[in-house]
Amino acid sequence: EETVIDDINVDYVLSLLKELNGVTHTMLVLKRDDEVVLCIGGGSEYFVITMTNCNSDNLTLVKPSGSNNKVVEICAGGQFSDFPDTIAIDLNLAQQAVNNFFVGLEKEMIWECNV
Secondary structure, X not given: OOOOOOOOOHHHHHHHHXXXXXXXXXXXEEEOOOOOEEEEEEEOOOEEEEEEOOOOOXXXXXXXXXXXXXXXXXXXXXXXXXXXXXXXXXXXXXXXXHHHHHHOXXXXXXXXXXX
């Protein structure tokens, strides 16, 4: 079920982020007026976070401490899949991504370009 909410604030989005549980709530999509879109899938332990910017670049948030040799199963958008640990984002980093998105500082995080 899709719900569209206009004029949201960061605190409300952070509360929605905590509702992602990897079962019934598995996707949160944020869109700014400048056409930057942040997609957060998964929950409650791990998330996959992607961003599309105004240049149509498709980016995935990377955690520097992740291992390429480890795989994490995450349900994003209702679909289970195995993801490399390097993009299995914990709640703290997901919250940071949301905060940065709201103030336009998402570029300060580490993103991998998806070709």
